[in-house]
Amino acid sequence: MIGVGKIKQYSNVLDKPLSKGKQEVSLSAFAFLFSELVQYNQTQVDNIAELERRLEDAGYAVGARVLELLCHRDKGNRRETRLLGILSFVHSTVWKVLFGKVADSLEKGTEHEDEYMISEKELLVNRFISIPKDMGTFNCGAFVAGIVRGVLDSAGFPAVVTAHFVPVEGQQRPRTTILIKFAEEVLASFSLIMTLFL
Amino acid sequence: MVPKIDKLVNVLSTADKDVANFQVKLYDEMTTIEGLTEDGMYDATTMMATKLDLIREFFTMPNHHRKRDLIMAPVGPRSGDAIFANVERVNAELFTLTYGATVRQLLTDLEEVEEVNKQLDQMGYNIGIRLIDEFLAKSNVTRCVDFRETAEVIAKVGFKMFLGVTATVSNWDADGTCCSIILEDNPLVDFVELPDTCRGLYYCNILSGVIRGALEMVSMKTEVTWIRDVLRGDDAYELQVKLLKQVPEEYPYKDDE
Numbered sequence: 001m002i003g004v005g006k007i008k009q010y011s012n013v014l015d016k017p018l019s020k021g022k023q024e025v026s027l028s029a030f031a032f033l034f035s036e037l038v039q040y041n042q043t044q045v046d047n048i049a050e051l052e053r054r055l056e057d058a059g060y061a062v063g064a065r066v067l068e069l070l071c072h073r074d075k076g077n078r079r080e081t082r083l084l085g086i087l088s089f090v091h092s093t094v095w096k097v098l099f100g101k102v103a104d105s106l107e108k109g110t111e112h113e114d115e116y117m118i119s120e121k122e123l124l125v126n127r128f129i130s131i132p133k134d135m136g137t138f139n140c141g142a143f144v145a146g147i148v149r150g151v152l153d154s155a156g157f158p159a160v161v162t163a164h165f166v167p168v169e170g171q172q173r174p175r176t177t178i179l180i181k182f183a184e185e186v187l188a189s190f191s192l193i194m195t196l197f198l
Numbered sequence: 199m200v201p202k203i204d205k206l207v208n209v210l211s212t213a214d215k216d217v218a219n220f221q222v223k224l225y226d227e228m229t230t231i232e233g234l235t236e237d238g239m240y241d242a243t244t245m246m247a248t249k250l251d252l253i254r255e256f257f258t259m260p261n262h263h264r265k266r267d268l269i270m271a272p273v274g275p276r277s278g279d280a281i282f283a284n285v286e287r288v289n290a291e292l293f294t295l296t297y298g299a300t301v302r303q304l305l306t307d308l309e310e311v312e313e314v315n316k317q318l319d320q321m322g323y324n325i326g327i328r329l330i331d332e333f334l335a336k337s338n339v340t341r342c343v344d345f346r347e348t349a350e351v352i353a354k355v356g357f358k359m360f361l362g363v364t365a366t367v368s369n370w371d372a373d374g375t376c377c378s379i380i381l382e383d384n385p386l387v388d389f390v391e392l393p394d395t396c397r398g399l400y401y402c403n404i405l406s407g408v409i410r411g412a413l414e415m416v417s418m419k420t421e422v423t424w425i426r427d428v429l430r431g432d433d434a435y436e437l438q439v440k441l442l443k444q445v446p447e448e449y450p451y452k453d454d455e
Contacts, residue, residue: 013391036321058299125414
């Protein structure tokens with residue numbers, strides 16, 4: 001039998017010590033995997049909306065787990081319970097862990113009270129992706145939108161999250177904006193708390 | 199001499215991003231090594247080239263900084279560590295969770311565990327046939343003399359450069375066409391536990407597909423199977439790679455046409 005040092009057996013995955021999250025893989029490895037994920041999903045759908053929905057679902061699964069992982073590891077089993085708290089948690093902590101940097105910007109929508117936007121000049125998942133003309137406004141950022149929705153939803157802030165390309169003047173490639181539209185009850189409970197306090 | 203060269207390598211392996219800084223450091227360190235013979239210098243440069251990928255910095259140094267005429271070591275194949283240190287990297291957790299999401303999606307769509315195994319292998323194959331280009335471009339490896347060398351290169355350079363982990367090769371058969379690649383660490387399986395309904399699943403089947411696809415692009419037909427899998431209760435991840443056929447290279451065109 002060949003001895004293998006690092007792998008220890010645990011009867012249960014929960015007994016395993018949580019990794020510190022410092023391990024890395026090459027960007028290409030991720031890009032290859034992501035491209036396969038997109039290509040596979042393309043074979044399962046008839047239209048762009050469906051494809052975006054499926055990528056979002058995949059992202060959702062990631063987001064829900066990221067929230068759990070980060071709350072446990074970085075926040076001592078606490079999670080944000082305020083709207084702005086969770087938004088900045090997504091914009092900074094989640095982004096930093098997943099993409100190695102804080103997101104470029106977090107803004108409040110000007111037209112609607114319940115909308116927030118996270119923008120990124122060059123979203124990691126879109127790095128090696130160019131969209132064929134016939135696929136219109138399709139954005140692989142749907143996967144990231146799914147991650148954001150997964151985090152928010154699991155933290156008790158249900159929202160509709162979508163990814164959009166926004167052209168930037170003087171730049172060849174558009175930036176990606178993740179649009180977060182919170183469900184009614186989120187803002188309702190938010191304003192309820194405000195009235196209770198005032 | 200050896201400890202001195204080691205010290206040199208240590209100083210440099212702090213990997214300065216700034217090339218100018220880097221060169222100053224390199225120069226400073228080299229001037230402190232008195233009585234550096236040509237052989238010693240050769241060793242040092244070889245070490246730098248293979249271990250640390252520093253030779254490029256070395257080449258661009260002004261002549262008088264190189265202290266003396268050097269016999270430069272040929273730029274050899276780069277080690278997996280050196281390549282991995284130089285490529286862009288992402289957090290392994292993003293990779294792990296994305297892979298997990300992919301497998302989950304396949305399980306929901308395809309229902310049969312056998313079908314999922316097949317699909318994962320196919321995805322790996324698709325990756326492998328493209329990944330080999332990047333591998334050859336970045337690693338500088340030359341043609342392997344035999345399948346033994348090929349397996350070593352996959353384990354030591356391939357796994358390291360993409361996944362940041364190393365593997366070992368063992369269990370060779372007598373004629374050198376079949377061996378095991380044993381993974382010491384596997385970034386795909388963090389947080390994973392297989393439920394009873396997925397007992398037949400080869401969770402990491404994408405890896406076997408990658409190896410098969412990549413080797414096919416360099417004219418080797420192989421069969422890659424899982425022998426041991428920690429998720430299935432074994433004590434390691436072991437992939438058996440069996441060389442079926444070496445396809446002779448054919449040119450797609452004829453000269454006289």
